[in-house]
Amino acid sequence: MQNVIETQGLCKTYGNHFAVQQLDLAVPEGCVYGFIGPNGAGKSTTMKMLLGLIAPSAGKVLLLGKEMNPRNRLALLRQTGSLIESPSGYGHLTGQENLEIVAGLKGVDHREIDRVLEVVHLTDARHRKLRQYSLGMRQRLGIAQALLGSPKLLILDEPTNGLDPAGIQEMRSLIGEMPARCGTTVLISSHLLGEMEQLVQQVGILNQGKLLFQGPLAQLQQHSRGDVLLRLLYPQRGLQWMADNGIRCRRENDTLVLPPMEEDALAQLVQALAARGAGVVGVATRTRSLEEIFLRLTEGKEVA
Amino acid sequence: MAVCLWAELKKAHRRHDLPVVLGIGVLALCWANTMKLSDPASLAYGYSMVLYGLSIVNAVVMPLSMAVLGSRLWDVEVRGSACKLLYTLQSRGSLFGAKVALGFAEVLVAPLMELAGTLAFGRIYRFTEPLSPAALGWFFFCTLAVNALLFFFELMLSLFFENQVPALGCGVLFSMTGLFAMFMPPAFTRLLPWAYYAVTLSVGMVYDESTRISTFYPIPYPVWALAVVVALCGLVLMAGWRLVRRKEV
Numbered sequence: 001m002q003n004v005i006e007t008q009g010l011c012k013t014y015g016n017h018f019a020v021q022q023l024d025l026a027v028p029e030g031c032v033y034g035f036i037g038p039n040g041a042g043k044s045t046t047m048k049m050l051l052g053l054i055a056p057s058a059g060k061v062l063l064l065g066k067e068m069n070p071r072n073r074l075a076l077l078r079q080t081g082s083l084i085e086s087p088s089g090y091g092h093l094t095g096q097e098n099l100e101i102v103a104g105l106k107g108v109d110h111r112e113i114d115r116v117l118e119v120v121h122l123t124d125a126r127h128r129k130l131r132q133y134s135l136g137m138r139q140r141l142g143i144a145q146a147l148l149g150s151p152k153l154l155i156l157d158e159p160t161n162g163l164d165p166a167g168i169q170e171m172r173s174l175i176g177e178m179p180a181r182c183g184t185t186v187l188i189s190s191h192l193l194g195e196m197e198q199l200v201q202q203v204g205i206l207n208q209g210k211l212l213f214q215g216p217l218a219q220l221q222q223h224s225r226g227d228v229l230l231r232l233l234y235p236q237r238g239l240q241w242m243a244d245n246g247i248r249c250r251r252e253n254d255t256l257v258l259p260p261m262e263e264d265a266l267a268q269l270v271q272a273l274a275a276r277g278a279g280v281v282g283v284a285t286r287t288r289s290l291e292e293i294f295l296r297l298t299e300g301k302e303v304a
Numbered sequence: 305m306a307v308c309l310w311a312e313l314k315k316a317h318r319r320h321d322l323p324v325v326l327g328i329g330v331l332a333l334c335w336a337n338t339m340k341l342s343d344p345a346s347l348a349y350g351y352s353m354v355l356y357g358l359s360i361v362n363a364v365v366m367p368l369s370m371a372v373l374g375s376r377l378w379d380v381e382v383r384g385s386a387c388k389l390l391y392t393l394q395s396r397g398s399l400f401g402a403k404v405a406l407g408f409a410e411v412l413v414a415p416l417m418e419l420a421g422t423l424a425f426g427r428i429y430r431f432t433e434p435l436s437p438a439a440l441g442w443f444f445f446c447t448l449a450v451n452a453l454l455f456f457f458e459l460m461l462s463l464f465f466e467n468q469v470p471a472l473g474c475g476v477l478f479s480m481t482g483l484f485a486m487f488m489p490p491a492f493t494r495l496l497p498w499a500y501y502a503v504t505l506s507v508g509m510v511y512d513e514s515t516r517i518s519t520f521y522p523i524p525y526p527v528w529a530l531a532v533v534v535a536l537c538g539l540v541l542m543a544g545w546r547l548v549r550r551k552e553v
Contacts, residue, residue: 048388048553051388051391051392052391052392053388053391053392053552053553054552054553055552063426072391074394075394077393078393082388082389082392084387084388084389085388086385088384088385088386088388088389088390089385089386090315090380090383090384090386091313091384091386092319092380093317093318094317097314097317100314101311101314101315102389102393104307104310104311105307105308105311105390105391105393106312140487145389151386185450226426302420
C-alpha cells in the first residue's frame with residue numbers, strides 16, 4: 001500500500017525548543033489515520049509543515065508520493081483538503097459565497113459546491129451568512145471547503161473541537177465514511193482518544209514532538225492487553241492457591257485480577273484453579289482503552 | 305493573480321468598500337467647500353485656493369481614512385482565520401498582489417473625486433484664475449502617492465500585529481499630527497511622511513493680517529518630495545511582502 005503522507009526526519013525548532021523531533025510519519029492510502037497527542041505535543045505544527053504553512057527546520061515531506069518543494073507545493077495541495085485548528089470563513093458572506101471563493105481559488109468547478117454542501121448537510125443553510133452559523137455548522141462548512149475538488153487527502157486538525165456530543169457524532173460519521181465514499185485518505189488529529197478509537201484504522205501517537213507509536217490501531221490494542229479477570233465461586237481458595245504458587249493478584253469481591261498473560265498460561269491457570277475447587281465461573285480480559293494506552297505511552301511506560 | 309483579485313472582489317461584497325471610499329472623497333470635498341470659494345476676492349486664485357485647502361484637509365482626513373481601508377482589507381482575513389486556508393490554495397505572492405491591487409484601486413478613488421471636485425468648484429463658483437492642468441495633475445499624483453504610502457504602511461501594520469488597533473491608532477495619530485506638521489518648520493515636516501500632502505504642495509500662501517486676505521502663488525514642483533514618497537512606497541511594499549512571505553500561520 002502506498003503512503004499518501006510520508007515524512008523523513010521532520011524537525012521544527014523554535015529557539016532551543018524542539019516542537020517536532022525527527023518525525024517519520026507514514027500514512028497509508030485509503031485509511032483514517034489518527035494523530036494523537038496531548039496539547040502542545042506538536043500535532044498542529046506537524047500538520048502545518050505538511051501543508052507548507054510553516055517551514056521545517058530539517059527533514060522532508062512527501063505528499064502523494066512526491067517530495068514537496070516550493071515549485072510543486074500548490075499542485076500537490078490542490079489534491080489535498082485541510083482544516084487546521086478552526087474553520088476559515090468570512091462572516092459577512094453566506095456559506096455558498098464562502099465556498100465559491102474557495103472553489104475559485106482552488107480552480108474547482110462551482111457545480112462541486114452543491115455536492116459538498118449535501119455531504120455536510122448544509123444545503124438548506126447555504127444562503128445564510130456565516131456569522132449566523134453555529135460552531136458545528138462552521139466546522140461542517142470547513143469540511144465542505146476541504147472536500148471541494150474531491151481531494152485525495154484530507155488533513156483535519158481537531159475538527160471536533162468545541163462541538164457538542166451530537167456534533168461530534170455527526171462529524172465522526174462524516175469523516176469515517178470518507179475513504180469508502182470519496183476514496184479519500186484522512187489524517188485527523190485529536191486529543192479525544194475515545195473518539196479516535198471509533199474512527200481510525202491507523203494511529204500515530206505523538207508526545208513532546210516525538211512519535212511514540214505508529215501502526216494499525218488493532219496492533220496497538222493487541223500489544224496492549226489489559227488485566228485478566230477471574231470470577232470464582234470460592235475466591236478465598238483461589239487466592240490461597242495463587243499465594244502458594246507465587247502468582248501476584250488482587251481480589252475485587254468475587255473476582256481475582258491478574259496482570260496480563262499469554263493465553264497458554266491463562267488456560268493452565270484456569271485448569272489448576274478448577275482442580276483446586278475454586279469454582280471458575282468466568283474468565284475475561286480487560287482491554288485497555290486507547291486512553292489508557294496513550295497515558296502509559298506518554299508517561300514513558302512501555303506498552304505491555 | 306487574476307483569480308485572487310476576483311476573490312478579493314467577492315470578499316468586498318457586503319463589506320461596503322465602495323460607500324467607504326466614496327465617503328472619504330465626499331468628506332474631503334465638503335470640508336474644502338467650507339472655504340470661502342464664492343468670495344469675489346477668492347475667484348482670482350480659486351483653483352490654487354482649492355488645491356491648498358484640499359492638501360490641508362487631506363492631511364487630516366486621509367491618514368485615518370487610509371488606516372481604515374488598510375486595516376479592513378486585512379482584518380477580514382484575521383477575523384475569518386483565512387490565511388491558513390488561502391495559503392494552501394494560492395501562492396502568497398498572488399494573494400498579496402491582489403490585496404495591493406484592490407487596495408490601490410480603493411486609494412485611487414479619493415484623489416479622482418478631488419480632481420473632479422476641483423474642476424466642479426471652478427465651474428460652480430466661476431473661478432477667474434486660469435486652470436493649470438499641470439498643477440492639477442501634480443496635485444492628483446502627489447495625493448495618490450501619499451495616500452498609497454499611508455495605505456501600504458497601515459496594511460503592513462495590520463499584517464504585523466494582526467490586531468487592528470495599532471494600525472487605527474497610527475491613523476489617528478497621523479491625522480492629528482499631520483495638520484500641525486503643516487505649520488511646523490519645513491525641516492521637521494519633511495521627516496514625517498504623512499505630512500507630505502503639504503511638502504508636495506505646488507502652491508504657496510501669504511496671509512496678510514491687516515487686510516485678512518490670503519494670496520496664493522505657484523511654487524516649483526518639489527519633484528524630490530514625490531520621489532521620496534514613491535521610494536518609501538516601494539520600501540513599505542517590500543517590507544509588507546517580506547512579512548507575508550515569511551510569516552508562519
